[in-house]
Amino acid sequence: MKVGCIGLGDIARKAYLPVLGSLAEVELHLQTRSPSTLTAVADGHHLPGAQRHADLDSLLDAGLDAAFVHAPTETHPAIVTRLLDAGIATYVDKPLAYDLATCRELVTLAEQRSTSLMVGFNRRFAPGYASCHDHPRDLIVLQKNRPGPADEVRRTVFDDFIHVVDTLRFLVPGEVDEVTVNHRVREGRLEHVVLQLSGAGFTALGVMNRVAGVTEEVLEVSGGGRKRVVRDLADVIDHPDGLPTVHRRPDWVPVPRQRGLEQAVLTFLGAVREDVVLSARNALATHALCEQIVARAGESYDPRFDSAATASGDGTPSEEGRPS
Numbered sequence: 001m002k003v004g005c006i007g008l009g010d011i012a013r014k015a016y017l018p019v020l021g022s023l024a025e026v027e028l029h030l031q032t033r034s035p036s037t038l039t040a041v042a043d044g045h046h047l048p049g050a051q052r053h054a055d056l057d058s059l060l061d062a063g064l065d066a067a068f069v070h071a072p073t074e075t076h077p078a079i080v081t082r083l084l085d086a087g088i089a090t091y092v093d094k095p096l097a098y099d100l101a102t103c104r105e106l107v108t109l110a111e112q113r114s115t116s117l118m119v120g121f122n123r124r125f126a127p128g129y130a131s132c133h134d135h136p137r138d139l140i141v142l143q144k145n146r147p148g149p150a151d152e153v154r155r156t157v158f159d160d161f162i163h164v165v166d167t168l169r170f171l172v173p174g175e176v177d178e179v180t181v182n183h184r185v186r187e188g189r190l191e192h193v194v195l196q197l198s199g200a201g202f203t204a205l206g207v208m209n210r211v212a213g214v215t216e217e218v219l220e221v222s223g224g225g226r227k228r229v230v231r232d233l234a235d236v237i238d239h240p241d242g243l244p245t246v247h248r249r250p251d252w253v254p255v256p257r258q259r260g261l262e263q264a265v266l267t268f269l270g271a272v273r274e275d276v277v278l279s280a281r282n283a284l285a286t287h288a289l290c291e292q293i294v295a296r297a298g299e300s301y302d303p304r305f306d307s308a309a310t311a312s313g314d315g316t317p318s319e320e321g322r323p324s
Contacts, residue, residue: 001025001273004064004088006056006079007071008032008041011093015261016068018254021045026269031059056082064088066116066272068265073159077102080117084109089116089272091265094166095158096283100291107280116276118268119283121166125260125267128230129167129219136223137173140204145212150189153297156210157290161193164206165293166286171221174199179289181296190297195289233259 003026005012020028028045031053032038042052053059056079059067067083069076069092077097083090084106096103096119110117123129144164150156169176180196195206219230227239234249249258256262271278 001065001269002027002029002063003269004029004031004053004059004062004067006031006059006067006069008034008037009070012068012070013041015256015259016070016265017041017045019256019262019265020068023269025273027051029053029059029062029064031056060086060088066091066269069093073098077106080106081109084113084115084117087113087115089268089278091118091120091268093120094162094283095119095287095290096280097287098154098158100288103284103287107284110280114277116268116271116278117280118264118271118278119280119286120261120264121163121170121283121286122260122264123163123167123233124170125263126233126258127260128233128236128258129171129260131236132171132219132221132228132230135221135228136226137171137204137221138202138223139221140168140171140202141207141220142167142205142218143207143209144217145207145209145214147213147215148211150186150191150210152188153185153190154294156190156208157193157294157297158287160210161195161206161208161293162286162290164208165195165289166283167219168195168197168204168206169286169289172197172199172204173202179292181293183293183297185297193293193297195293 003020005017005020005028008030020026028047029051030038030042030047033054035054038052038054053062060082066089069079069083069090071079073095076092080090080092080096090110096106107117142164144161146160176197176199178198181193183193184191191211192207192209197204217232221228229237231237236247238245238247254262268278
């Protein structure tokens with residue numbers, strides 16, 4: 001299977017290439033506009049010259065079966081469009097694009113081309129978070145904080161808070177009836193945001209403080225007299241009778257597996273191998289909810305975002321799938 005990797009930044013080098021490079025059935029092709037980066041990364045994976053590409057045209061000429069897009073978000077629409085037009089199954093880092101209209105266009109194009117499009121919401125595959133899907137979930141609280149500084153509203157929501165949004169949508173146990181957003185914006189920069197999704201018998205809260213002075217991520221799910229806490233996607237703490245039981249990540253578990261990245265890659269490539277077309281419709285609903293949050297945090301609000309944002313919020317797996 002010929003697999004392309006477009007963009008060789010930190011996320012590609014640290015999270016995806018270790019997985020792709022370990023798969024015997026994958027013929028890995030790399031593409032970046034930086035000659036020095038291409039040489040360094042390709043040398044590290046012992047790739048011949050034919051598997052090194054300085055531009056997208058050269059990569060497409062290689063006859064890819066699938067591609068991973070890890071280039072800057074601003075370049076996603078143009079790159080993904082070319083891949084889909086070429087009929088190449090495409091996995092793209094979140095977000096798909098910085099605005100909902102463009103995201104819709106890309107999802108529609110994938111459907112028109114009957115070609116897989118998957119967005120990298122790896123937390124759906126992270127073992128700790130996936131285990132919470134089978135836990136009572138009357139109340140869900142997810143905090144994802146950052147030390148600062150604060151950043152522009154749209155970039156913060158679509159680049160970072162989108163993981164919180166998608167994880168809540170993944171975990172809610174029923175249809176979302178109400179969406180509430182609270183936030184603080186100073187001089188155009190989003191300092192904190194709180195998202196509440198509620199429905200029959202459940203409430204889900206997503207919290208991000210971009211000036212918290214600390215990097216942390218804590219998920220809590222509770223219901224039926226039971227509580228589970230997942231800290232930084234690693235340690236799982238159960239409170240069955242008020243007494244905590246800690247399940248720590250074994251030292252040998254690689255970070256890509258702990259964070260669900262390995263499982264996401266294998267799910268995507270498995271679908272390509274089996275000629276199963278993956279839909280990004282569920283991921284599109286997450287982007288729609290992000291657009292709603294951005295609108296309520298200062299930009300003009302369009303109520304059309306509401307119906308798309310709350311669709312498919314029934315706690316079932318997305319078309320991208322879940323780990324078994």
